[in-house]
Amino acid sequence: MSDLAIHPGLLLIAGAVVLPWLRGGVRAAVVLLLPLGALGLVWAVPEGAVWQLSFLGYTLTPIEGSRLGRLFATIFSIMAFGGGLFALGQKSRLELSAAMLYAGSAIGVALAGDLITVFIFWEVMAIGSTLVLWSAGTAASYRASMRYLMIHLAGGVLLFAGVAGHVAQTGDVTFAHMSPDSVAHWLILAGFLVNAGAPPLSAWLPDAYPEASWSGTVFLSAFTTKTAVFVLLRGFPGFEVLIWVGLFMVFYGIVYALLENDMRRILAYSIVNQVGFMVAGIGIGTEMALNGAAAHAFTHIIYKALLLMSAGSVLYMTGRRKCSDLGGLFHSMPVTTICGTIGALAISSFPLTSGFVSKSMISQAASDGGLLAVWLLLAAASAGVFLHAGIKFPWFVFFQKDSGLRPADPPATMRWAMILFAFLCIALGIWTEPLYRMLPYPVEYVPYTAAHVLTQLQLLLFSGLAFFLLLPLLKRTLTITLDTDWFYRRPLPSVARGAGRVIDSARKIIVGGTRRGLDRALAGIERQSGPDGSLARTWPIRSMALWVIVLLLGYLVLYYL
């Protein structure tokens, strides 16, 4: 036990409750100070179990200090600050509260020492993120939020079933390394992977995130998938199947993003792509790979938020989200263009950006392990990242043909949030020490060698050449690409409606038949016992006397028998 008085996650959740009642400067101050307070508290958490309490005979550890947990709680706090700054001008009263609830519960997962605490914060996260989506206030966002909630509640059910099974088998709730050797552990793994955006349900992510408001998507991009990376890092490091799950996600993200026209949906597919690198790293499972996955989650949150801030700024200023309606914005939005481009370079792992120093550790681990196929696929995927996010996004939004739109850069708070995150992308890429020191294992990796810089430049610049040579094939069309969400948006509702009709007609037949039967029975009773029925008729005394005699005679006979 220690003297840590406040849980950093609960601080943000408390802030979420207070925020709707605040206005103006006080509100802005609370939005910015709470995440900084949470960051301070995260760093005050000592190693090992901090709080412990007993629940149903199990020992819960709501806060536990660990290097990995601190790394994730740190980036979640930084993200809450940057996102809060970007969203200060958001008119929706709900969104920032929901975002703080969401960020606070993500920090709660990162600091949890047992599976029950993980589960509780996991579910609060689902609620917080659904409310963020909901607060966009459009019919499309409402429908998307319901689909999103459905998937995440289903994932929560898997996780809960797994945790219950694990506790029943082992009698222990501690969140430690698990091997997929029992149904319970497979269920836990499945629950984690749903949130990571793994197949076959990856579609929830590009379906839901782009429907949030201009600021909401920035928050959504950061927490759900990265807490999933965190729990996979802690629960299932070195589980080989994850390599192939991760590689599938990587290429799924690239191919769908290449076909996409909506600028924020391109970036949403790219989240699945980037999380795929992390999941593959977790599957490789060496210290270098796990460090790489953790570091990549950290840098990814920053550059992906930056990319979505630049897209959000474009949406905020123009009201447009399709690449086919945009282009030429560099003329009048220089700050947004430069910041967006820095984010694009960082996601592509260009030397001197944060992506270069994190993603390369995963490739290095594949290379050290002699995994040639994995290494080749990761290299191809790195080229593909530059293709779909590094060039395609900035090219179609800020450059390409001139759309004639001349919006100004967005308001100051939004500009400063972008500048802050752009600065972090470059600072982390040049000064690697602070990030490397936070990683779960000691780092002996040197990213900046002549060979590494040169090969990376070759890979990326020739990918750029491929983009411009094949540009005619990438022309934007007013289309979407069907994904697995089609199953629960088209056939499943039809099946449900069909089943509803069958049940309805069955109900009509049963209810109608029963009613007719009842009516007949009632009519019979009416005939017998109604006011005019045979049993209700007045009988003459004569016949009554006759029947009394018959009864008495019968009694006499019976008596003598």
Next chain:
Amino acid sequence: MNDRHWLDEPRNVRLLWRLFLAVLALTVLVELLVDLHPHFAVEGLFGFHAWFGLLACAAMIFVAKALGVLLKRPDSYYNGELPRDE
């Protein structure tokens, strides 16, 4: 419009293209001066990362196009969805 940017001039765009191609050639040629200490045999092939990146990207674009033929729909495809409460 009088807000012509230097990037709007075709002359400058052509210049950028030449610069880009020069840098491409440079990244491959510098390979002769740097020890790449390859882990895999294939990495040791001349300009491996350059042509591998180019071909991988081309392959991904063609795969995407092929998948698009099957799975692309007009972006109004889901517009007929009923609100949940109906």
